[in-house]
Amino acid sequence: MEICVCIKRYPSLGSAIMLTDDGMAIDTDKLGFTLSPHEECAVEAAVQLKEEHGGTVTLISMGPEGVEEQIREQFAIGADRAIWIHSDSTDVDPQAAAKAIGDAIEADGTAFDLILLGSESADNANAQTGVRLAHRLGRPVATAVKGMTIADGVATCERAVGTMREVYQVPLPAVITVKDGLNIPRYPSVPGRIKARKKPIEEVPANLDAPRIELLGLTAPIRESKGAQDLGAGEEAADALVDVMKQIGVLS
Amino acid sequence: MILVYVDHDRGEIDPLALQVVSAARGLDDDVQAVIVGPNAEKCADELGSVGVRTVHHGTHSSISDYAPLASARAVLTVMERTDPRAVLAAGTPRGSEVLAHIAAIRDLPLVTECSEITLTGPDTAEVTRARWGGNLLERSKVTGAPLLATAQAHAFAVVDEPGTAQVEAFDVPVTDADVQVGIVDRTGAAATGVGLAEAKVVISGGRGMDGPEAFAMLEELADILGGAVGCSRVVTAAGWRPHAEQVGQTGTKVAPELYLAFGISGATQHIAGCKSAKTLIAVNTDGQAPIMSHADYAVVDNLHTLLPVLIEKARAAKGA
Ligand SMILES: Cc1cc2nc3c(=O)[nH]c(=O)nc-3n(C[C@H](O)[C@H](O)[C@H](O)COP(=O)(O)OP(=O)(O)OC[C@H]3O[C@@H](n4cnc5c(N)ncnc54)[C@H](O)[C@@H]3O)c2cc1C
Ligand SMILES: Nc1ncnc2c1ncn2[C@@H]1O[C@H](COP(=O)(O)O)[C@@H](O)[C@H]1O
Numbered sequence: 001m002e003i004c005v006c007i008k009r010y011p012s013l014g015s016a017i018m019l020t021d022d023g024m025a026i027d028t029d030k031l032g033f034t035l036s037p038h039e040e041c042a043v044e045a046a047v048q049l050k051e052e053h054g055g056t057v058t059l060i061s062m063g064p065e066g067v068e069e070q071i072r073e074q075f076a077i078g079a080d081r082a083i084w085i086h087s088d089s090t091d092v093d094p095q096a097a098a099k100a101i102g103d104a105i106e107a108d109g110t111a112f113d114l115i116l117l118g119s120e121s122a123d124n125a126n127a128q129t130g131v132r133l134a135h136r137l138g139r140p141v142a143t144a145v146k147g148m149t150i151a152d153g154v155a156t157c158e159r160a161v162g163t164m165r166e167v168y169q170v171p172l173p174a175v176i177t178v179k180d181g182l183n184i185p186r187y188p189s190v191p192g193r194i195k196a197r198k199k200p201i202e203e204v205p206a207n208l209d210a211p212r213i214e215l216l217g218l219t220a221p222i223r224e225s226k227g228a229q230d231l232g233a234g235e236e237a238a239d240a241l242v243d244v245m246k247q248i249g250v251l252s
Numbered sequence: 253m254i255l256v257y258v259d260h261d262r263g264e265i266d267p268l269a270l271q272v273v274s275a276a277r278g279l280d281d282d283v284q285a286v287i288v289g290p291n292a293e294k295c296a297d298e299l300g301s302v303g304v305r306t307v308h309h310g311t312h313s314s315i316s317d318y319a320p321l322a323s324a325r326a327v328l329t330v331m332e333r334t335d336p337r338a339v340l341a342a343g344t345p346r347g348s349e350v351l352a353h354i355a356a357i358r359d360l361p362l363v364t365e366c367s368e369i370t371l372t373g374p375d376t377a378e379v380t381r382a383r384w385g386g387n388l389l390e391r392s393k394v395t396g397a398p399l400l401a402t403a404q405a406h407a408f409a410v411v412d413e414p415g416t417a418q419v420e421a422f423d424v425p426v427t428d429a430d431v432q433v434g435i436v437d438r439t440g441a442a443a444t445g446v447g448l449a450e451a452k453v454v455i456s457g458g459r460g461m462d463g464p465e466a467f468a469m470l471e472e473l474a475d476i477l478g479g480a481v482g483c484s485r486v487v488t489a490a491g492w493r494p495h496a497e498q499v500g501q502t503g504t505k506v507a508p509e510l511y512l513a514f515g516i517s518g519a520t521q522h523i524a525g526c527k528s529a530k531t532l533i534a535v536n537t538d539g540q541a542p543i544m545s546h547a548d549y550a551v552v553d554n555l556h557t558l559l560p561v562l563i564e565k566a567r568a569a570k571g572a
Contacts, residue, residue, distance in 0.1 A: 013384065013387070013519070013520045013521070014519060014520070014542075015517070015518055015519055015520060015542030016520070016542070017384070017387055017388055017520060026388075036502065037485065037489075037502045038502060093361075094361075094362070095355075095359070095361055098356075119345075120348075120364075122384065122385075122501065122502075122521075123383055123384055124381075124383050124390070125364055125365050125382070125383070125385075126362070126364055127343075127348040127349075127352065127364050127402075128348075128351075128352040128355060128356075128362050128364070130352075131349060131352035131353055131355075131356055132352065132355065132356045134356075135353070135356035135357065136356075140429075140432055140433050141433065142433055143320075143345060143348070143349045143352075144345040144348075144349070146495075158439070159345060160496075161261075161344075161345065162447070162449070163440070163447055164438055164439070164440050165438065165439045165440075166318075166435050166437075166438055167435065167436050167437035167438065167439065168433055168434065168435060168436065169433070169436050170432075170433050171432070179502070180485075180495065180498070180502035180503065181488070181495030181496070181498070181502075181503075184488070184489060184491050185489070212360075212361035212394065212395050212396055213361050213363060213392050213393075213394050214392060214393045214394075214395070215390065215391075215392055216378070216391040216392055216393055217390075217391050218383070218388055218389065218390055218391075219388070219389045219391075220387065220388055220389075221386075221387075221388075221389060223545075223546075225544075225545035225546075226532075226545070226546065226547060226548050228534065228544050228545075228547035228548060228549055228550040229548065229549050229550070230549075230550050230551075230552070231549050231550065231551050232551070233551060233552060233553035233558070234553060234557070234558070234561070235561055237551040237553055237558060237562075238558060238561040238562040238564075238565045239565060240549075241533065241549075241551065241562055241565075241566075242562070242565045242566055242569045244531070244533065244549055245477065245510065245566065245569075246569065248509060248510060248530070248531050249509070250452060250453050250477055250478075250479075250509055250510050251476075251477060251566060251569055251570060252570070
């Protein structure tokens with residue numbers, strides 16, 4: 001099976017978000033970078049399918065210098081090769097991004113049986129790159145998938161809605177966008193990390209259309225510390241907790 | 253005119269769609285709705301009560317259940333006939349994908365997770381939308397007509413506008429490819445205990461639980477309080493608890509009366525899922541943990557020694 005997974009690099013936010021002085025971006029000066037759980041699950045699913053059916057896993061990531069770091073991490077868990085679409089930012093207008101990713105897939109020429117993406121990006125949740133890519137390539141698409149099995153050229157996909165699950169069937173070749181919870185992504189092994197260093201990354205320029213969504217500014221909603229009341233510790237705290245629970249009406 | 257795609261499940265209207273109708277009425281008095289497939293006509297009464305006067309009901313012999321592309325074709329058909337200024341939907345998995353299909357087919361921009369929408373010109377709009385699960389707000393200018401947008405859940409209040417909606421039936425010009433991907437089955441997860449999203453009390457554990465065993469104590473406490481057990485991503489990534497229990501940006505968003513966080517540090521992506529709790533209590537050995545700045549009450553203590561005492565006292569208080 002030839003599988004392609006689109007991964008995006010995000011700053012690791014931790015507990016507070018600092019913006020640049022012009023309020024147009026997150027200040028990433030002191031931050032590390034990571035993937036989204038959605039995309040980690042997509043890569044894990046691809047590697048599992050490769051282990052079962054054979055084939056190769058190709059990663060595609062669009063962004064500036066630095067995205068190699070996330071690419072190599074996913075090489076370490078079993079992806080084989082990558083296409084790095086060079087752009088000034090990872091934060092590309094979603095319409096232009098889907099087109100650039102589609103261009104790269106066409107130029108690469110591999111007949112992918114399955115193209116996996118996250119259901120929405122962690123930073124801007126545009127929730128559309130997968131669907132746009134599917135139309136661009138003329139493939140069927142299922143989105144927000146949390147369970148997937150592939151047999152006889154058909155992907156059976158489950159999606160959670162409330163406490164229910166909807167089941168869809170998608171004939172391959174297809175585009176499928178997935179969610180955290182699809183599987184439990186493995187940790188990279190030491191041999192995996194060593195192999196990752198030698199796996200090939202092909203670099204291509206991004207040919208981006210003018211954005212139709214223009215950022216005017218970002219704000220972090222003011223979050224005043226609630227000034228937590230200290231209830232102490234041990235028995236004293238347990239008594240105080242019971243009092244609070246009675247007071248707010250959840251224990252009677 | 254503003255067109256709203258209204259999702260329903262076998263006749264049960266998506267309650268979030270009513271919020272979207274009210275958002276649309278903030279833009280224009282003339283709000284029309286598109287509903288698709290069998291049983292959908294049942295939604296018309298509810299849509300009438302929030303100010304929709306025209307409901308376009310699309311059907312086709314090959315549409316027997318929800319199929320994203322068939323719904324998109326239905327909306328596209330009405331768009332051609334009525335030339336709306338904007339097309340809106342709820343930011344649910346279905347609402348999002350139907351609008352994404354329309355955006356792809358018409359090569360239009362689509363803005364998601366909007367909490368404010370202003371039409372500023374014949375083909376321009378300004379929106380406020382959530383980033384990073386609501387931890388950040390973005391203001392953007394969108395160029396393209398009609399505007400395609402999805403609304404963030406609960407960002408718009410439902411405004412009653414009693415009246416009657418006329419239902420106009422139409423044929424959706426679907427091909428086999430349009431119904432190729434659609435619901436073929438539903439598996440109802442046998443409801444065990446209280447659903448996390450709706451629970452009045454959520455008792456969550458994080459890395460500080462040190463393993464799956466201590467979650468038995470959270471279950472016991474949840475049982476006493478009639479609540480549900482939740483957890484952080486560290487816990488699901490380690491396989492201690494199922495992903496259905498994960499609270500946060502890539503898990504479930506909860507809005508209980510009480511959220512109890514045991515051994516959770518309070519990363520933004522976790523807070524994204526629990527910040528709507530009325531009261532938040534944090535139990536953490538670290539009094540400086542970021543979760544403390546979101547908490548109404550703090551207990552700086554080891555959860556493993558506190559929990560048995562708390563369970564005993566809560567049970568006694570309940571019996572009393
Ligand atoms: C795009 C993205 C999406 C994400 N989505 C989610 C999500 O949906 N949900 C989510 O939870 N995370 C999510 N994460 C992960 C998130 O960033 C954090 O890594 C995670 O929430 C941390 O979990 P934790 O608080 O359990 O662990 P830690 O951050 O390790 O915190 C453990 C806490 O337990 C305390 N502790 C330790 N021992 C004890 C003890 N004996 N008694 C009391 N306290 C103790 C420690 O002081 C510490 O504060 C996401 C990350 C990314 C990048
Ligand atoms: N710059 C990028 N590089 C690679 N993949 C991307 C990029 N942007 C978006 N994607 C993929 O598209 C998914 C959905 O993104 P979005 O439509 O922006 O919410 C992400 O989870 C990624 O899998």
